[in-house]
Amino acid sequence: MAEQDSSLAAGAERSANSTRHLIGANPAARKVAGARRNPSVLGMEQTAPHWLRSMAGVSWRLLVILAAVGVIFYATSRVQLLFIAVFIGLVFTAVLRPAVELLNRAMPRPLATALALLLGIAVFAGMLTYVAVSVAGQWVNLADQFGSGIEDIKDFLIEGPLPFAITNDQINQWIIDGQTWLTEHGGELAGRAAEGAGSVVEVFAALALAIFCTVFFLARGNEMWTWFLNQLPTRVRETWQTAAGAGWYTFSGYTRGTVIIAVTDGFFAFILLTIIGVPLAAPLAVLVLIGAFIPLVGAPAAMVIAMIVALAANGPISAAVVGIGIALIGQFEGHVLQPLVMGKQVSLHPVVIALVVTAGTLAAGILGAVISVPLVAVAWAIFSRLRSIDPPMDESQEEESLDDVEPIDA
Template identity: 75%
Template sequence: MEHTAPRWLRNMAGVSWRLLVVVAAVGLIFYATSRVQLLFIALFLAFVFTAVLRPFVEVLSRFMWRGLATALSILGGILFFVGLLTYVAYSIANQWQDLADQFSNGIGQITDFLENGPLPFKITNEQIAEWFTTAQKWVQDHAGDLAGQAAAGAGSVVEIFTALALAVFCTIFFLARGREMWTWFLNQLPARARETWKTAGGAGWYTFSGYTRGTVIIAVTDGMLAFILLTILQVPLSAPLAVLVMIGAFIPLVGAPAAMIIAMIVALAANGLLSAALVGAGIALIGQLEGHVLQPFVMGKQVSLHPVVVALAVTCGTLTAGILGAIIAVPLVAVVWAIFSRLRTLEPPMEEDEADDDVGPVDETEQIEDDESVKER
């Protein structure tokens, strides 16, 4: 007598082996990416640079040769970045002595508040000195490990410059001959698959470029608003802190709060508790402006991800590749979702009340087949 597995078991088995194949494919992609991480980073940066600079190249190419437009756009981007770093370094060097004096006074105010303030606990100068001595001893005991980490960091710096050089090299060709390269790639595919790849590539690039340009515009706006706020409140190192706020805009969820905390610490040490509170409130207000005005206005519907998906993507990216993973996780998920949404065939949508209904009666045909299988056994 033939024994037939129940329908639900057969369905679950079919879904399970497909999920195993998908998980194996994703694991293989992550493993391959980890082996060529430098190449992946360089290619990702090249796409970012291309997305940001392409509008300038398109405008300039109307009046000059496209190669010259590409060179001028890249040179302008490099000069802007170098000028920003120079201004930040000049601000730090010019205000360092005043900040050191203010920081010393601010630390004294903080310790006095911890020792004599209204808090339910007390922290004395002796306890702080003991903690400092413990930290100093820990540094001395782990000097060898710290030196090894510093040497590894020096190697990372070399890798960073290598990735940047490769990214700029690829960006030149993407900007100057990107359409020709994409057409060549499509021509290598079978004719029946070209339209699908063309549709997927267009949807992916539209989403990635929109996200990248939108993030850059929002980050620059956040930095400018933070600079104005910190300048009005007379917080030292307003330019470097504004740049820090701008950089924080590239890291979803955690970047802006981290920049806000650092700015509040500087304001607290230099100008007191009221200044720190005003800095925190001002930067939080900038974050609200970003989330409710700038992002919907700048990005529109190009990147439509639920906040839960963003949080999960950032967490997975952080666990996988640290800060770099947190930065690239959201645009990658947005691109995958855009391609999936463009290629899928939608069924008629369900209403919320239909989704909440209890399970209805079992279909009669399925019930008869299950009864027959039981009789055979």
């Protein structure tokens, strides 16, 4: 009996060895053997087409990415003040860093940082002071011109060559309706004003935190970045260094370029409004300067406000000249300043910019419109630097590939 058991065991071992030999030599045999051990494997391969499995793999990966992006947006919304402060701090750092590097050649870096920051604050405060003085000096004349301008607009609506008729009684009724609406919604407007006061406090808090971060970014930014890299594994430090270099190059170039373009637009607008004789030329020029920081929508909004002031103060001809002049400044910005100042640092298509600004506005209002373009530009710069792509096809190769396709018989 023992001999019979040993012979059966030896036969089973030889059979297993033979099966393993066949399986190792033949991939098809491995698949059949796997199907025998788990019959559902072969059934899954037969019932799920390759295109469906590929789409399923892409779909769940996209869902994971969308979930991660959603978590990031949710976390950012919970600490929105902190995010805004760090973003503003990076903007200040990008603008002031060239001045700090220049001053650092003649003095210690902490002193260079303090001096550059004080100069930046002095320039900003001086601009606001000039605007306030201009408004105070022209306020009386502006009130008189604005009143006469309103009467001219009413005369134009009543007696002008419009395709529809507007009477003085209708205009007076519109004014009465506006006063009634203000009376009925006075409490709501007061509540919004109180909320706005709280927002002003948050703005100053974010600004103070941004200046605090800027001081350390300028004075010890390299040391802070080196410390962060040392916390990462050695194998990924080079990748992080490459990505950060590409992102900072794009962000700093976009920020400094936007500041230069905004100052240039404001300067040209101030000259234009002064020549035409529009009151409050300095505040309106500052408004054009601020509008340059909001892509696509900022400059047209500033242009409309300047046209309204020119229309009320000097009449429709002055308003038309202001609109045409600011539009020409916008064309000069888009075709000359943008390529000259920014170059290829922000290589986003205008369609992409329009979609990004719209999405940012819908997600976070004016703040989203301001920060959406630089964030997407940085993300695209990092992706472009880290990815590896095949060489592009030229037109001759594309024509040859199309000629090689055999027609399908009907």
